[in-house]
Amino acid sequence: MKAIYKPQGRAAEYAPLAVNLYTGCGHGCTYCWAPQVLRMEPAKFFGAPKPRADILVQLERDAQRLQGSPHPVLLCFACDPYQPCEDRHRLTxxxxxxxxxxxxxxxxxSKGGLRAARDLDLLAASPQPHAFGASLTALSPELSSQWEPxxxxxAERLAALRQAFELGLSTWASLEPVLDPEETLAIIxxxxxxxxxxxxxxxxxxxKAKEIDWRAYRRxxxxxxxxxxxxPNERQGDFTPGSYFIKHDLGRWVWSGMS
Ligand code: SF4
Structure with a gap:
C-alpha cells in the first residue's frame, strides 16, 4: 500500500500529493467526514487514533520513488499530524x-496549534519551499470548541502561523468549513x-449550510x-504568498446563479 497518494475530488484542489500518518484523529470535529470516507466507526476513529502500520517504512519507499518531485506533500487530509496523541508517538x-x-x-x-509549531525548525532549516497551514473556522474560542472540541x-493556531511566518515559511489557512461568514471574514x-x-x-x-447566502459570502x-x-490564484495545490484560491464548491454557487 502506498503512503504518499494523489488526492481525488475536493482534496485535489489542496494538494497534488498527500500522506495520512495516523488512522483516526483525536480532535473530534463534529463536521469531520473522515470516518465516513474511511468506513470507520466514529467512536474508533475519534477515540482510538494510532499511527498507521509501517507508515515510516512505506513513506521511505515512496519518498525514494518521488525524489526530486516539484510537488509538495500535504500532511494530512484524513487525520491531523499534530493531534493530541502526537505528543506520545512523535511520528510527524x-x-x-x-x-x-x-x-x-x-x-x-493542522488544527494542533502550538503543538504544530514544534517542528518548524526542521522546515526552516531545509532548502525546499515548505508551507505551513492551519484550518481556521472561527475566531471565537466558544464557537470553535462547539465544533472542534x-x-x-x-488563537493558538494563529500563534503557530505567526511563528512560521517569522521563520520565513510560506503560510496559509484553510477557511473551511465556514460556520459563520462573519467569523471567517474576521479571521482574514x-x-x-x-x-x-x-x-x-x-x-x-x-x-446550517442552507441558512447561509453563499453568493453574498463569496462576494x-x-x-x-x-x-x-x-x-486570485486558480492553480490547484499552489500556496503562492499573496494569493487566494476559491474552491469549486464555493465558486459553483455563483456561476450557477444559485444562492
Ligand atoms: S482535525 Fe481533521 S481529521 Fe481531525 S477530527 Fe478534525 S476534521 Fe477530522
Missing part, C-alpha cells in the same frame, strides 16, 4: 525527516499580515482579499 517529526532527506517539499495542515483554540482581517495564502470553501452536508470575501492586496 520522523515523517518530515524522511521527506526532507529525499528533497521533497511539504505542506502542513479537542482541537487547539483559534486578523491574520492577513502573517497568513499569506487563503483557501476558501463553504460548509457542505450540513443543515464579500473576495472583495476583502482584493482590498488587502491578495490576488
Amino acid at each position: 517529526r520522523s515523517a518530515l525527516e524522511v521527506l526532507l532527506e529525499h528533497g521533497l517539499a511539504v505542506s502542513i495542515l 479537542l482541537a487547539a483554540p483559534p 482581517e486578523a491574520s492577513h499580515s502573517f497568513v499569506r495564502h487563503f483557501k476558501l470553501g463553504k460548509l457542505n452536508y450540513h443543515a 464579500r470575501v473576495k472583495g476583502l482579499l482584493l482590498d488587502l492586496g491578495f490576488w
